[in-house]
Amino acid sequence: MAEKIIEYRAGDDGKEGTSDDNIFESISSIVTQLGDFAALSAYELDNLNNIISAGFLTTVSSYFTVHSKASIGQMSREITCVVEKNGRIVSWREL
Numbered sequence: 001m002a003e004k005i006i007e008y009r010a011g012d013d014g015k016e017g018t019s020d021d022n023i024f025e026s027i028s029s030i031v032t033q034l035g036d037f038a039a040l041s042a043y044e045l046d047n048l049n050n051i052i053s054a055g056f057l058t059t060v061s062s063y064f065t066v067h068s069k070a071s072i073g074q075m076s077r078e079i080t081c082v083v084e085k086n087g088r089i090v091s092w093r094e095l
Helices: 003-008 029-037 042-053
Strands: 061-073 076-084 089-094
Touching: 003 029, 029 042
Parallel strands: none
Antiparallel strands: 061 076, 076 089
C-alpha cells in the first residue's frame, strides 16, 4: 500500500518534488484518488480504510519546501530547504 501511495504522490514522471506530483485533496478523497490511480484489492481497500479511520494518514503537514534561485550577472545559486510552520529550518541544500 505504501508503495502505491508513494508512486501516486510522485506523479507521471515518477520523481518526487517535481511539478507533476499528485496530492490527496482531503482525507475523504484518499481512497477514490488512489483507486483511480492504481488497482486496489478488497484487502487493500479494507486496510486503507482502517488506516484512515485510525488517523494514521492525513492531508495536512507542518512542513513545507522552499525552492529559491537567484542570479547576479554570471553567478547563480539555488537553495532548497524544508521549513516547519513555526519557521525552524529542518533541511538546507545549496546547489
